[in-house]
Structure formats: structure tokens, C-alpha cells
Amino acid sequence: MDLLYLFTGAFSGALVGFSLGLIGGGGSILAVPLMVYLVGVSEPHVAIGTSALAVAANAALGLGGHARAGTVKWKIGLLYAGAGILGAFLGSSAGKAFDGQKLLFLFALVMIFVGVLMLKGRKAVGDSEARLHRGNAPKVGAYGVGTGVFSGFFGIGGGFLIVPGLVASTRMAMLNAVGTSLVAVTAFGLTTALNYARSGLVDWGLAGIFVVGGVLGSLAGTRIARHLSSKGQLTSVFAGLIFVVAAYMLYKSGTAAF
Secondary structure: OOHHHHHHHHHHHHHHHHHHHHHOOOHHHHHHHHHHHHHOOOOHHHHHHHHHHHHHHHHHHHHHHHHHHOOOOHHHHHHHHHHHHHHHHHHHHHHHHOOHHHHHHHHHHHHHHHHHHHHHOOOOOOEOOOOOOOOOHHHHHHHHHHHHHHHHHHOOOOHHHHHHHHHHHHOEOHHHHHHHHHHHHHHHHHHHHHHHHHOOOOOHHHHHHHHHHHHHHHHHHHHHHOOOOOOHHHHHHHHHHHHHHHHHHHHHHHHHHO
């Protein structure tokens, strides 16, 4: 790896971490396009496999903070993640077999969907005392499998789907859903990364510097976020950035694939 590769990898990780620290979920959706178009990873599948590993590592670090704050519903999170691991394996296997440029094209469409969700926002209050029981366990497992397949296919954490999946299946409070979702994001990302690694589609060095940059960026973003009275405008700006990047990806990958 040359110095430019190292620098752009660390810088990309810092951008993702900074956005996550500043506005919360959705920032990791930029990991793949940054690896492809800024770092210069030529093989889309390598970018996706490496991104999945980096996202899993960052999610695990975030999970530690939420666990200390007591916002993780462990039984629900473990069932959701356990059910979704098989889905993530199947989804990532399908993703590896899919044409790389067409996969990037579909990924760009997912980015637009994420941007729309960010603009809508989530205002549900939920139940902070939500528990796992016989009545909701099948629903928790079903949502886990579904989001696991999606997460594995695109090599993303999938928190933007896991959070509403947890709320829909258990009616838990949003704060608990965000913390608990990191159990599944870590599990799905690691499953996807290991599946890609079996095929030699993970750049371990790039993943390492991406994570280091992400940690530093996250610290900076979190510190700035504490001094902001509202994140609404920042979320709108970030969603706009996602739309721009998605449009560029649609053009580049569409030209190459079709």
C-alpha cells in the first residue's frame, strides 16, 4: 500500500466516523462509494467485503458505549442477530455472485432510499420496558432474517432497517432500538466480511486504517454534536450529500454495467 492509499483510506474512515458521530445512523452507507471512488478500490466486491468488516468493527465499538449506558436489550438483540446471521450469509453469498458494477448500481438505489428515510425521521416514542416473550419472538426472528439477507447482499450494516425492525417487532423505545441494533449490525457485518474473506475479497490493511480513521472521526463528530441544539438541518444536508453521491454512482456504475 502506498502513502496515498493509506491516507485516503484513513480519511474516508474519518469521514464515515465523523458523520456517524455527528448525526447518528446512516453514515456508514458512504463507506463503499468512498472506497471505490476516493481510495480507488477497483473491484466492487473487495470494497463491499472490506466495508462490511470496517462497519462491524465500528458497530462493536459503538455497542460498548451503549452497553455501558444500559440502552441495549440483550435478549432481543441476540435473537434478532442470531436469526439474521443465516440471512446475512445467504445474502452475502448472493452478492458475491452478482456482477460488481450492477451491485454498485443497486447500492446507489439503496442510498437514495436511506436518504429518504433520514429526511422523514423517526418520531415514535415506544416502550422503554419492552421485553422478549413468546408473543413477539417469532416476529423478532422474522425481521432478523429479512434484514440479515438485505445487509449481507449489499455488505452494509443495515441499521436504517434494523432499528425500525426492532421497533415494529417489539415496540421498544427508539433509544433502546438504536443501542440494540448494534448487536445485529456487528453480527451481520462480521458474517458478511468473513464470507467475502473466504473468497479473498477483503483488504485487511485497508479495513484496519479505515477503522482507525473512523474512531478518530467519530470522537470529533460526537464532540461537535454535543454543542448543537438541533441535528435536523445537518441530517437534511447529509441526506442531500447521499443523493449526490448516489447519482454519481448510478452514472458511473450504470455506464459500466449497462
